[in-house]
Amino acid sequence: MAELLRIEGLVVEREGRAILRGVDLAVAEGEIHAILGANGTGKSTLAHALMGLSGYRPARGRILFAGQDITEKSVTERARLGITLAWQQPASFEGLTVREYLEIARRGGREGPAVEECLARVGLPPRNYLGRTLNDRLSGGERKRVELAAVLAMNPRLAILDEPDSGIDVLSLDDIMEVIRGMNRRGTTVLLITHREEFARAAHRASHLCGGRILKTGDCAEVVRFYKDFCKECASLPAPELEEVGQDEGRR
Numbered sequence: 001m002a003e004l005l006r007i008e009g010l011v012v013e014r015e016g017r018a019i020l021r022g023v024d025l026a027v028a029e030g031e032i033h034a035i036l037g038a039n040g041t042g043k044s045t046l047a048h049a050l051m052g053l054s055g056y057r058p059a060r061g062r063i064l065f066a067g068q069d070i071t072e073k074s075v076t077e078r079a080r081l082g083i084t085l086a087w088q089q090p091a092s093f094e095g096l097t098v099r100e101y102l103e104i105a106r107r108g109g110r111e112g113p114a115v116e117e118c119l120a121r122v123g124l125p126p127r128n129y130l131g132r133t134l135n136d137r138l139s140g141g142e143r144k145r146v147e148l149a150a151v152l153a154m155n156p157r158l159a160i161l162d163e164p165d166s167g168i169d170v171l172s173l174d175d176i177m178e179v180i181r182g183m184n185r186r187g188t189t190v191l192l193i194t195h196r197e198e199f200a201r202a203a204h205r206a207s208h209l210c211g212g213r214i215l216k217t218g219d220c221a222e223v224v225r226f227y228k229d230f231c232k233e234c235a236s237l238p239a240p241e242l243e244e245v246g247q248d249e250g251r252r
């Protein structure tokens, strides 16, 4: 399969500290690729850097999308190329109704299913939600589901889903995976960012992120096994040694 996303030696610093310390990753067009890593390993930082958010410009390395170097491109340019990010904690948009938000997503993207269908697929009855305002009166979980519906409506070329289950207690992991498989069947390549091994198992391939580097990419079960074994090991090490283990593993 052709490569859609390629990340080479990506270094991202926040407040003078390197959070991503040389991420290498290749994502094939059409796959659901899980990025599995414990809390604080840099998963959201990677998501933000891929989307090109300000403050996440790489200090080193590059990002290629469909063969094009997008490292210096703005969020808007990346969105136009078909990249979208569903945040770990979605924002609310005072004044915009759910219908308006989803219509904007749909027209701005590659016109996925009708907005009613997108809402229904994430378990939100359209007639109860289309007229609601996208503000704080929607729960965090509802906003998160509206955002997933927006990704469906957008039908992007690449969807970066940062912990898509976080805050959603009414949908099971299988339900959420079914939503993800649905967008994937319509041609969206998915980068599924998670700390849950059950999610990583349900992807096509997985990569393990630890200490700001991808330590292993491949078959999901293998990567999950590595994550469990390696992280057990690294949790018991003092911080300075942890750095070294990360570097050694990264060179494998």
Ligand code: ADP
Residues within 6 Å of the ligand: 014, 015, 019, 037, 038, 039, 040, 041, 042, 043, 044, 045, 046
């Ligand atoms: P994850 O999503 O894997 O839990 P993050 O990418 O959110 O990890 O964070 C990775 C590391 O970067 C953490 O140690 C976190 O404390 C740090 N970090 C996150 N955001 C900032 C920030 N704005 N400024 C400084 N450090 C940050």
Ligand code: MG
Residues within 6 Å of the ligand: 043, 044, 045, 088, 162, 163
């Ligand atoms: Mg995160």
